[in-house]
Amino acid sequence: MKKLIKPNDNVLDVFHTCISRIRDQDLKNKLTAISQEIELSSIEFDTKATATQLHTISPHDHLANSVTVDEMKAIYTNRMAKKLAPGRVYYDRLMSLPEHGRCPLCAQRVVSTLDHYLPKAHFPYLVVTPFNLIPACQDCNKTKNEDIPNSSEEETLHPYYDDVENISWLKARLNESIPVAIEFYVDPPANTDQILIKRIQFHFKSFKLAALYASHAAEELASIEYTAKHIYNSGGGIELKKYLTETATGKLAISLNSWQSALFTCLSTSNWYCEIRFGL
Template identity: 35%
Template sequence: MMRLKAPKHSFLNSIDKCCDGITGNNVLKNKVIQSKNALEAFEQVYSASGQTGELFTFAPLKCGKNDDPVVLGNLTKSELVKLYDSYFVGSKKPGRSIYNSLMLAADEKCPFCGGIGRPRNLDHYLPKAHFPFFSVLPINLVPSCRDCNMDGKGQGFAISKGMQVIQPYLDDLKFFNEQWIYASYTPGVNDEPGTFVYSVNPPENWDIEEKKRVHTHFKDFDLAVRYATKAAEELITCLTQINSLKSLNIPDNQIKQALIEPVIAQAPFVNHWRRGMYQAIGQILLNGD
């Protein structure tokens, strides 16, 4: 739900860097070099499919957990997985420079959860266990926090358009520029803080599959709970500021203009938890509802 700029490194860059790091295993290195053109051809297909929401159309590798079939050319599943694990992630390997570049591009904010978590590693949007030919494809590697990577997405993958979570590099800009997450606020009793409930309400003009996708993303990454938790942490400060202004007999509409509207306008992106929080507070507390 946070847009990331497309990686500056191509699939070919990534493959070449991995090959530069393969020492003492000329068999694997030669296999990768021989399959380089075939691997590179996947990049354009992946990019085009991502831009139209069709990444679910890629067929996963069908094999048992302990099987190691030939996947592309002479490259086996385990060899393509090893390309990432040993020659892309390895701290002393040339491929690590691309890994680090992808991590830094996220600016310490996980794009899946809207920056609540801090990226800890790269998540394979299409998991390498099922799609090993994309193991070192930069646009398939998304900086992700531990919660989103392990608990949210894990090794799952979509088998229909509506099951796909948002692809931060490639998806339609509507998912990033139009609001589809909103909050409601129920005031507390006896001066106790109230509660927030976040929910999905995509624009009416979106098609049914686009609406399903944001519901899927919201659910898979547990954003209802994670957003409400962040809002609750900020609520006391917000209420204190509002009550202080009210004690000075400042009209509600002026409080809204001075305190609420600037936060809404300055939220990092339209579906940020803070934007929804202050929209809800503005409606309930300052409109007298």
């Protein structure tokens, strides 16, 4: 998971901009009347996200002033996410947050949408709350669907509030077979907060990152096959280990928890891969 700069747009500015062009005056009045609920819900989200207590926010099936869930969902869909919509400027601002346009949830695929951390169908007051909107890829958005956390341990990592980039938690293990297979797993340092460990594990499982990373690793192994074999044939296991260690060091300098870092660290420390694999 990649850390993102927390948005600083005021939720009421976003909300009022989104509803500014509504022509149905009765609807506009109804929506304007729930401004306080919108603001309070945003404050509650911010406070509880900081304390890993988002699971304690109660879903809302009924809203004040006869506003319906569908009317609230339409604000996001038609008046924020839609091109040329009045709130599109905020949508685009959030979408631009990830470095290199990469999804912060999987750190792999390209951002293409905004994910509601707490789903809009159950938390309509939060439909345009910037803190609740995470730039994400379509796959992560669909995989998460409308899941609601039931405990702190079931709160997936939130890019605006959680920073796990300086903790080395992603590891890989090698299956000593041909073709070589790599398995990814979560293994943070022993002194890591226990709830955070469970959240990292839950995040990793929820977004099916093991399978995603294994797929990319298989492709990478195939792409380095020729180079690794050439180095082994020229300089033996010592030179191959040196090459893999240098590659791992470079990957780790960019990210402690990329699948590339975990892959090359695993390969460089495998006696089987360095000494035996290419001698078979």
